[in-house]
Amino acid sequence: MMESQSERPRRAWSRRDLLKGSALGAAALALYAGEIERHWLEHRQISIPIAGLRSQFHGFRLAQISDIHLENWTEPFFLRHAVDQVNRMQPDAVMLTGDFITTSEGGNRFPAEAMETCASILSGLRCRIRYGILGNHDAQVAPQAVVQALAAHGIPVLRNQSVPIERDGARFWLAGIDDMLSGRPNLEKTIPPSIRNLPQEPILLLGHEPDPAVIIARHPAAANVRLMLSGHTHGGQVRLPFVGALTLPPKGKLFPQGLYTVGQMHLYVNRGLGTVGVPFRFDCPPEITEITLLSAPAL
Numbered sequence: 001m002m003e004s005q006s007e008r009p010r011r012a013w014s015r016r017d018l019l020k021g022s023a024l025g026a027a028a029l030a031l032y033a034g035e036i037e038r039h040w041l042e043h044r045q046i047s048i049p050i051a052g053l054r055s056q057f058h059g060f061r062l063a064q065i066s067d068i069h070l071e072n073w074t075e076p077f078f079l080r081h082a083v084d085q086v087n088r089m090q091p092d093a094v095m096l097t098g099d100f101i102t103t104s105e106g107g108n109r110f111p112a113e114a115m116e117t118c119a120s121i122l123s124g125l126r127c128r129i130r131y132g133i134l135g136n137h138d139a140q141v142a143p144q145a146v147v148q149a150l151a152a153h154g155i156p157v158l159r160n161q162s163v164p165i166e167r168d169g170a171r172f173w174l175a176g177i178d179d180m181l182s183g184r185p186n187l188e189k190t191i192p193p194s195i196r197n198l199p200q201e202p203i204l205l206l207g208h209e210p211d212p213a214v215i216i217a218r219h220p221a222a223a224n225v226r227l228m229l230s231g232h233t234h235g236g237q238v239r240l241p242f243v244g245a246l247t248l249p250p251k252g253k254l255f256p257q258g259l260y261t262v263g264q265m266h267l268y269v270n271r272g273l274g275t276v277g278v279p280f281r282f283d284c285p286p287e288i289t290e291i292t293l294l295s296a297p298a299l
Contacts (some may be wrong), residue, residue, distance in 0.1 A: 038280065046289065050226045052199050067270070068274050085288055098137075101137060139178070227267075229291075231270045233257060268291065
């Protein structure tokens with residue numbers, strides 16, 4: 001009598017089978033994290049009420065790009081893709097919140113060619129109002145070279161400076177503080193007395209690292225800062241279920257990603273475009289953020 005298919009004994013998995021399966025699983029995960037999710041650009045849209053913002057700015061749209069890290073792992077084609085995405089949004093302003101390049105492992109080499117490529121690609125942003133700040137990688141080795149490269153391509157960099165953003169007789173202030181890890185940040189200079197505590201002229205602050213928001217929110221100079229835009233954390237870059245981010249950088253541990261309220265100030269932390277250390281992202285895709293400002297009564 002022939003043995004039926006269902007009665008045949010099943011072959012037990014050997015240790016070699018388990019090792020092969022684990023290796024294939026690891027390879028598939030590396031392929032996904034390194035090629036698919038790392039290039040899976042998320043366009044995130046949020047609206048934020050800004051106390052004291054005049055009605056002329058109701059609906060004013062900002063696009064935020066952060067942590068490009070060209071060309072450590074971020075390829076020029078991916079940055080061009082991000083620029084194209086921003087141009088399709090047709091924002092009123094573009095904010096670039098630092099780490100345009102990646103310094104060498106020892107921190108002693110400035111990737112000048114990568115910075116020139118980065119600035120050249122960013123010059124394709126079709127938006128009249130566009131500003132940047134330095135990140136810790138930019139400030140670590142050659143901050144002036146980064147500033148000059150961006151300025152030469154029509155992108156001013158704010159280093160402890162403020163500028164007015166004006167529309168139909170109304171304005172708010174855009175302030176950019178120098179990098180808080182590797183630069184020379186000065187909040188008193190960034191927000192001078194002449195622009196403080198103006199009820200209908202709120203301040204939007206660009207600061208690469210998010211955790212200093214706790215100190216900034218309590219500082220008298222920043223009493224009228226209603227929104228702070230940061231990057232730096234990459235959202236953790238690799239996040240595991242029930243664990244979260246495997247690692248977060250200094251000054252980026254309290255606020256890994258997304259929207260927070262710190263005192264009377266909103267804080268938004270962008271996950272960035274690039275990666276550092278390893279070319280992987282898992283449960284943490286790169287993003288560009290579209291932020292719509294809504295006018296709200298002054299506090």
